[in-house]
Amino acid sequence: MVYYIASTTAPVNIATLKYWGKRDKALNLPTNSSISVTLSQDDLRTLTSAATGPELRQDKLWLNGKEESLASERTQQCLKELRTLRKQLEDEDSSLPKFSMWGLHIVSQNNFPTAAGLASSAAGFAALVVAIARLYQLPQSMSELSEIARQGSGSACRSLFGGYVAWEMGKEADGSDSKAVEISPMEHWPQLKAAILVVNASKKDTSSTSGMQLTVKTSELFQERVKTVVPQRFIHMKEAIENKNWSRFSELTMKDSNSFHATCLDSYPPIFYMNDTSKKIVRLCHAINDFYGTYVVAYTFDAGPNAVLYYLQENEAKLFAFIYKLFDKVPGWETKFSEQDLQKFLEVYENDVSGKLQFEIDDELQKGVSRVILTQVGPGPLSTRESLIDENTGFPK
Ligand SMILES: Nc1ncnc2c1ncn2[C@@H]1O[C@H](COP(=O)(O)OP(=O)(O)OP(=O)(O)O)[C@@H](O)[C@H]1O
Numbered sequence: 001m002v003y004y005i006a007s008t009t010a011p012v013n014i015a016t017l018k019y020w021g022k023r024d025k026a027l028n029l030p031t032n033s034s035i036s037v038t039l040s041q042d043d044l045r046t047l048t049s050a051a052t053g054p055e056l057r058q059d060k061l062w063l064n065g066k067e068e069s070l071a072s073e074r075t076q077q078c079l080k081e082l083r084t085l086r087k088q089l090e091d092e093d094s095s096l097p098k099f100s101m102w103g104l105h106i107v108s109q110n111n112f113p114t115a116a117g118l119a120s121s122a123a124g125f126a127a128l129v130v131a132i133a134r135l136y137q138l139p140q141s142m143s144e145l146s147e148i149a150r151q152g153s154g155s156a157c158r159s160l161f162g163g164y165v166a167w168e169m170g171k172e173a174d175g176s177d178s179k180a181v182e183i184s185p186m187e188h189w190p191q192l193k194a195a196i197l198v199v200n201a202s203k204k205d206t207s208s209t210s211g212m213q214l215t216v217k218t219s220e221l222f223q224e225r226v227k228t229v230v231p232q233r234f235i236h237m238k239e240a241i242e243n244k245n246w247s248r249f250s251e252l253t254m255k256d257s258n259s260f261h262a263t264c265l266d267s268y269p270p271i272f273y274m275n276d277t278s279k280k281i282v283r284l285c286h287a288i289n290d291f292y293g294t295y296v297v298a299y300t301f302d303a304g305p306n307a308v309l310y311y312l313q314e315n316e317a318k319l320f321a322f323i324y325k326l327f328d329k330v331p332g333w334e335t336k337f338s339e340q341d342l343q344k345f346l347e348v349y350e351n352d353v354s355g356k357l358q359f360e361i362d363d364e365l366q367k368g369v370s371r372v373i374l375t376q377v378g379p380g381p382l383s384t385r386e387s388l389i390d391e392n393t394g395f396p397k
């Protein structure tokens with residue numbers, strides 16, 4: 001049997017200017033433009049393989065080792081658009097095999113918790129679209145493919161690029177100008193790092209999709225956010241990235257996270273994504289910045305309680321003096337540091353911080369965090385020879 005197979009990895013992205021609100025639910029068109037940082041695939045990534053062949057009659061998906069339904073309208077829309085593009089190629093060149101007529105087997109693995117507010121849908125849909133586009137040998141650019149990934153999950157469109165990425169909301173009713181573009185590649189500002197404090201790795205209560213629908217419908221504050229706050233912030237954040245202006249970037253990032261969660265609280269009935277631990281982490285970050293008298297850390301929270309802390313490499317020891325001291329018992333540190341390195345963070349705490357800090361380190365804060373993920377800005381989707389599909393059967397290995 002002949003099977004054609006392509007595989008790719010795709011990254012997670014974490015927004016610094018949040019997407020929250022749709023102006024068209026079916027096409028996933030947003031009410032505001034957004035900005036994100038793509039994170040390194042060494043630490044968080046989806047690996048997806050896609051196969052087709054004349055024997056495959058049905059589309060099938062296996063996610064993290066289990067067969068899953070492909071019935072969701074969003075996934076169907078992505079598959080339909082990719083097939084249409086492939087069909088155009090086949091119509092132009094009759095020697096091409098008729099991939100557009102055959103079934104697809106898609107096998108995917110996330111190397112981190114799925115649906116836990118760690119942007120698995122973003123990496124997942126980005127990988128699905130890119131793997132199939134490569135299998136189909138589509139000539140479309142990443143920006144063009146981002147319009148398809150967007151229909152799977154809005155934030156997924158930003159995972160088609162590495163580095164610093166904007167999703168331009170666009171104006172057209174058909175969504176043809178609502179796509180991701182690169183602001184700067186990772187090489188432009190490679191010193192940006194992220195420490196993710198995993199607060200609760202269980203499934204979240206209110207999905208992003210239904211949460212944002214409720215906010216659009218009920219929050220007055222939201223109107224102000226999309227009309228005035230975000231358009232200005234978008235320009236300023238883009239400038240901050242282009243100029244590598246860390247203080248500006250971190251201030252805007254924290255303010256935008258707070259603004260997004262404020263519109264959730266202003267929804268009726270209110271939506272709570274941050275929990276008590278998240279709020280304590282916010283206070284801790286402000287205490288750290290106050291302590292040093294400069295921006296050392298910037299927090300941001302998505303639709304869940306986990307904290308993403310952005311910081312610059314040069315400030316790592318200053319930040320870790322605090323967060324390693326607090327969360328040294330949880331797993332994750334050993335992925336990047338030796339025992340000796342970690343000991344040094346404790347020494348910085350003992351020498352520079354202890355006794356001088358206006359912040360009470362409490363038990364509850366320590367108990368609320370279960371894991372740290374240490375990562376940094378990274379590249380966009382990468383082709384890989386690693387395949388999850390058996391080339392003799394067309395099924396998962
Ligand atoms: N590798 C993948 N391939 C295809 N679909 C995926 C993949 N990973 C996740 N998904 C889809 O995304 C869903 C999870 O999306 P959801 O938005 O609930 O969580 P999240 O992405 O972790 O959180 P958020 O987007 O709010 O940060 C999964 O149930 C699955 O349908």
Ligand SMILES: C[C@@](O)(CCOP(=O)(O)OP(=O)(O)O)CC(=O)O
Pocket residue numbers: 014015017018019020028034121152153154155156208209301302303
């Ligand atoms: C808070 C956010 O993470 C919301 C992400 O929402 P999704 O992209 O998951 O929503 P859907 O388009 O409905 O799939 C902010 C962001 O990533 O910009």
